[in-house]
Amino acid sequence: MSDDCAYFLAKLGAVSNLSEPATDTLRDLCVRRKLIDAKRHIIREGERPAHVHIILDGWAARYKVQKDGSRQIVAFLLPGDICDLHATILTRMDHSILALTRVQVAFVPAELMDEVPVSRPELLKALWRATLIDEAVLRAWIANNGRRRALPRLAHLICELHARLKLVGLVDDGHFRLPATQEVLADAMGLTAVHVNRALQELRGRGLVALDLRELQILNLPALKELCGFDDSYLHLGKMADHGVGQAAPELLN
Amino acid sequence: MSDDCAYFLAKLGAVSNLSEPATDTLRDLCVRRKLIDAKRHIIREGERPAHVHIILDGWAARYKVQKDGSRQIVAFLLPGDICDLHATILTRMDHSILALTRVQVAFVPAELMDEVPVSRPELLKALWRATLIDEAVLRAWIANNGRRRALPRLAHLICELHARLKLVGLVDDGHFRLPATQEVLADAMGLTAVHVNRALQELRGRGLVALDLRELQILNLPALKELCGFDDSYLHLGKMADHGVGQAAPELLN
DNA sequence: CGTTCCCTTGACACCGATCAACTCTGGTGG
DNA sequence: CCACCAGAGTTGATCGGTGTCAAGGGAACG
Numbered sequence: 001m002s003d004d005c006a007y008f009l010a011k012l013g014a015v016s017n018l019s020e021p022a023t024d025t026l027r028d029l030c031v032r033r034k035l036i037d038a039k040r041h042i043i044r045e046g047e048r049p050a051h052v053h054i055i056l057d058g059w060a061a062r063y064k065v066q067k068d069g070s071r072q073i074v075a076f077l078l079p080g081d082i083c084d085l086h087a088t089i090l091t092r093m094d095h096s097i098l099a100l101t102r103v104q105v106a107f108v109p110a111e112l113m114d115e116v117p118v119s120r121p122e123l124l125k126a127l128w129r130a131t132l133i134d135e136a137v138l139r140a141w142i143a144n145n146g147r148r149r150a151l152p153r154l155a156h157l158i159c160e161l162h163a164r165l166k167l168v169g170l171v172d173d174g175h176f177r178l179p180a181t182q183e184v185l186a187d188a189m190g191l192t193a194v195h196v197n198r199a200l201q202e203l204r205g206r207g208l209v210a211l212d213l214r215e216l217q218i219l220n221l222p223a224l225k226e227l228c229g230f231d232d233s234y235l236h237l238g239k240m241a242d243h244g245v246g247q248a249a250p251e252l253l254n
Numbered sequence: 255m256s257d258d259c260a261y262f263l264a265k266l267g268a269v270s271n272l273s274e275p276a277t278d279t280l281r282d283l284c285v286r287r288k289l290i291d292a293k294r295h296i297i298r299e300g301e302r303p304a305h306v307h308i309i310l311d312g313w314a315a316r317y318k319v320q321k322d323g324s325r326q327i328v329a330f331l332l333p334g335d336i337c338d339l340h341a342t343i344l345t346r347m348d349h350s351i352l353a354l355t356r357v358q359v360a361f362v363p364a365e366l367m368d369e370v371p372v373s374r375p376e377l378l379k380a381l382w383r384a385t386l387i388d389e390a391v392l393r394a395w396i397a398n399n400g401r402r403r404a405l406p407r408l409a410h411l412i413c414e415l416h417a418r419l420k421l422v423g424l425v426d427d428g429h430f431r432l433p434a435t436q437e438v439l440a441d442a443m444g445l446t447a448v449h450v451n452r453a454l455q456e457l458r459g460r461g462l463v464a465l466d467l468r469e470l471q472i473l474n475l476p477a478l479k480e481l482c483g484f485d486d487s488y489l490h491l492g493k494m495a496d497h498g499v500g501q502a503a504p505e506l507l508n
Numbered sequence: 509c510g511t512t513c514c515c516t517t518g519a520c521a522c523c524g525a526t527c528a529a530c531t532c533t534g535g536t537g538g
Numbered sequence: 539c540c541a542c543c544a545g546a547g548t549t550g551a552t553c554g555g556t557g558t559c560a561a562g563g564g565a566a567c568g
Contacts, residue, residue, distance in 0.1 A: 066401060072396060134389070142392065150523080198548090449556055
């Protein structure tokens, strides 16, 4: 039980260097947990959350709906991702978060979260860095959806998910779970399910990926990246550079 | 000279309550300044910034280019906006920032910025809040570009700019400067300049806006909002709710 | 006074949407 | 064990919004 937050620690640890006590603090934040079934909401637009939610395991989608009922997914939340630091600062959710699989979430009381920067200043940077990376992903989505055709758009999304999942160890030799229906993928890319289907078939036909029963196998990663011009630098996978206060451990690896 | 950062103070102040000494701190941050001509870069992709840039006056655009040369603007930076808190934390810019007009920017050394949360914890929340609002705007753009046709998409962008400029006092009776060519608007919305032109004419034809020589007049705001289902709550224009540590001044106005 | 940038307009092509039917799979209950 | 059903994937035909290409006009600027 004490290591169910492994993905969360892996994610933050991959992105910043965490000291031993910092890791313990993060673990302590995750004690309150809940299992949420697929197709249920973790939080909905309009609510005023009292907790910060952290995805310990499973997939979720952040989305907005418009008056006419159409849905746009604006982010996929993977194991280790923080759903809404918003909660501590913004009062009203401007979107909803839906579980795509059964999800284990940690509920961190906002007050507890508020104390983190005070009690553990080094974690402030780690959290801030995670937030800024989320922002970079949002920018990449705008560029991807705005300036790429369906085929490279899909390829880029797959490359991104691959890179992010790999970071937390959820990729096994180019293979990972992709618990999203074609409709979900469509809502993430601003397309229709029918067209995602056709794009997917094209990728299959070219021998780039195999996708069946929510299991995706990348067959030719270089060609897939080439197709969409994928460059993972926006994910800032390298560790944190240190040119300021805080942050003690200087051992950079990888 | 000492009040050139008025828009910056207005922006942060509109979004959080700032104490007198906090305001002074912000003012101190902005002492190093520079004028940048239109069409020049404030910072480019790949650079490792040593400063955080704040737009004191003028417009800029944050954008990404792809291999094929196409450009996607992912944000408009208006007077008072912070360009890149990234600088303190992420080392490499994953996008560029271009001045759309002559811009006055403040250069805040990263070390100085790093000290802010330590020396003025109340400002930490204000900065964090500004960052989270930027994130909310990015999400709104994904939804706007992904799920709206050209006409409502353009209307929504105009409504957003209207709301954000109003916040810092740059709207005069529905009228404001919009120093973006149709090509720039197109690159922000994932369209072509030709199609933006036609959408614009449609808006004009319906008597909703007048746009000429980079000056925009909204003629019928309710109808414009109705057209795109604009709901400004994602901008979180209300002041900060306080349910944690820090933050002393409790007088809420508005 | 020419040049450049931006806006405008028309003709046409094409990508992706839409609509509709059918298949396949897994699950559920009789 | 079978019948049924719902959700997801697949396919084809057609429509339409937006892109593309090309030409021309107008205003600012040196």
